[in-house]
Amino acid sequence: MKDYIESNKQRFLDELFEFLRIPSVSADSRFKGDMLKAAEYIKRRLLEAGLDSAQICPTEGHPIVYAEKITDLALPTILVYGHYDVQPADPLELWDTPPFEPTVKETPAHPQGAIFARGACDDKGQIYMHVKAIETMMANNTLCCNVKIMFEGEEEVGSEHLATFVKENREKLKADIILISDTSIIANDIPSVETGLRGLAYMEVEVTGPNRDLHSGVYGGAVANPVNVLSKMIASLHDAYGKVTVKGFYDKVKELTVEERDSLEAAPFDEEIYKKDLDVDAVSGEAGYTTRERASIRPTLDVNGIWGGYIGEGSKTVLPSKAFAKISMRLVPDQDWEEISDLFTEHFKAIAPPTVKVKVSRHHGGQPYVTPMDSIGYQAAYKAMEEAFGQKPVPTRGGGSIPIVALFEKELGLKSILFGFGLDSDALHSPNEHYGIFNFFKGIETIPLFYKHFNQLYNG
């Protein structure tokens, strides 16, 4: 199979570049036509790869591309999920090369070159690995699992219509495992397989003091300033040990065993390099946990945005009427995002002084997720990585959230394997997003090994 990949290398890249040139920005209705174009492009390539019944399934939003290859009902079935939509490219002026004209450049992390383009890593480059891996297996007659493909066009805008599609197509989507390449490995010489993801509860708060903006000279000192009050309330959301003070926040947090913590800590990590990369003199977080634990197995609370009063140039002596903040919490098993949203709302209202009025609303959320390390899906991924990279992969726990994974588990009863090949430094969602050429081909090479090991473990 390696020969096949090697001899088709340039064509695989050319096809990916063609795919990346379609600006499939789901958030912006001006790109609606391009979204369809991207769906049609990937459908055509799936057919060419040898998959059957490739189809564009309309939704009330952007369409879902579905395809399958059922060779033998006795074989296990893999459902591949990914998304062909991308984040908006703004701010355009911060891109060194045009976001929809793929350009190859070397970077320190990618000495063999990386493809710079919006969606190169998240997720067009990663779903295209699956299309080419399946083509390779078909061409070499080594496809040893049935496969179903489901690529959606709304991952970057909340996957609203995918949920309906999944609920309405439970039979069609029947499988033994879900395989998703939308995450990262530690480094190109340090493979890793994620054992879980954090959940998310995203809130917005509004603090109202006086009923109108006041002159800070006339009223200052005598009337509560909602920005000062909001600051105090936010400050109180963490205690001196970096713990979140929301009542009941930790009640359902499942503590990891010493063995589990040790296995996560086995991954190489240099805190000095981490600090230097971020240009901070000190890290910060919950006492009693390491930096990596704080960013993966522990729940957090962060202000994602704050605003109030006069924020233009110069000065205005205003005592504002209102102050706002967007506050999100990353959750870990077994926290429930709806319950945490309620606990936050209750807590935030309870700590408001009588001088202000407080409104709390929810934006969205998602459940935390764990892939058991002893499941055959995780084991297959582990063995595939080990075989492809020539070394044991490191189990990691992702800090981000893919809310759809919890939905899959609930609606389809299936676990997902987070089988990504990107790097955290690939500038996802940022200007100059890129994806290593090494990573793209390593993915195409590793995916068939997953099929092989999954088949073996399934039958063993």
Place this chain on the structure above:
Amino acid sequence: MKDYIESNKQRFLDELFEFLRIPSVSADSRFKGDMLKAAEYIKRRLLEAGLDSAQICPTEGHPIVYAEKITDLALPTILVYGHYDVQPADPLELWDTPPFEPTVKETPAHPQGAIFARGACDDKGQIYMHVKAIETMMANNTLCCNVKIMFEGEEEVGSEHLATFVKENREKLKADIILISDTSIIANDIPSVETGLRGLAYMEVEVTGPNRDLHSGVYGGAVANPVNVLSKMIASLHDAYGKVTVKGFYDKVKELTVEERDSLEAAPFDEEIYKKDLDVDAVSGEAGYTTRERASIRPTLDVNGIWGGYIGEGSKTVLPSKAFAKISMRLVPDQDWEEISDLFTEHFKAIAPPTVKVKVSRHHGGQPYVTPMDSIGYQAAYKAMEEAFGQKPVPTRGGGSIPIVALFEKELGLKSILFGFGLDSDALHSPNEHYGIFNFFKGIETIPLFYKHFNQLYNG
């Protein structure tokens, strides 16, 4: 004189309306032409009122309008200061009537009607009282003091070029007292004369965490979030008793005597009405002081603006690189605004945790100011108010700042009389600014009485 005012009532109003229609917004360069138009308008009206040598004095910013009437060198000279520039009208959508089309409507505080327009009270309506009061005295041959007029166009943006003008024109501006109508009385049936103003130190802070915006899932919990940190720092700027914690902040604060505090508390004040007007359930401030004391004789610290992270619609899971705040302190005698600015800078840097970098810069400031109640200027104002309103005025201490007043004292050696006729509820700097028709004409009637009493006390 009352007859003259009565018979010219409609003309006085028409002229003021014409003046208010000119959008003299000093902060916005798009209104530069209108600034000159407003200066020319007021110069023409000063000439018509009978003043001599009315002139537009160019500065490096907006011009200053000067005029004078020296009838007899043996008479005392009053220097009238005010400003023809106004605050920006934004947010426009919150105005019930167009900001530059004066509209008369009744309000609970102004049953005889109020003029709604940007600058109606601050300060075009109040300087126009002086123009019409002088016209009235000239027409009735009762002008018993020499008068000099200095109306600037940069009060709302820091009076930068007025300082130069004053320094370069010490001789021309020689006078015995400065008279300023840019403040308020307690109510239309409760006259008051301010005995002082608070000073101001206006700062801006920038807190930087990581060197770029981060994904809050990947880094959240492990890297200090500058918004959370800034909130904590702001929260710490007040202690549990509402005292400002900046080191050395209170060192030079002059405590008032019990008698002084009692005399200030003699003014009628209903805290229930105050809370109802602002729609707050509770007031708030420094322990041990009344609401009025907190807003006048005590120094304060307020956040005037805060921003950081994602503040658009919806949500973005960003751990921001930076957070900002505009923070101002109102000062009382004998705090020095430059010293306080330095103390704040030092303190704010000292409380920053090692996880962030902090920048502090000054916007502007001004010294607190006191008018001695036993001075002939204050006494003349007191007697004029008493005669016009038929009752003794209440001495008050203004919470706002007119930094130029301290400059006048330093450069010209002159005290200023704060002889304003607005109400605190007139929505200065806010949408729907207005000025009572009663207040406008009461000012025109009271100003000549100040001239009369000042002349008598000066000679007596």
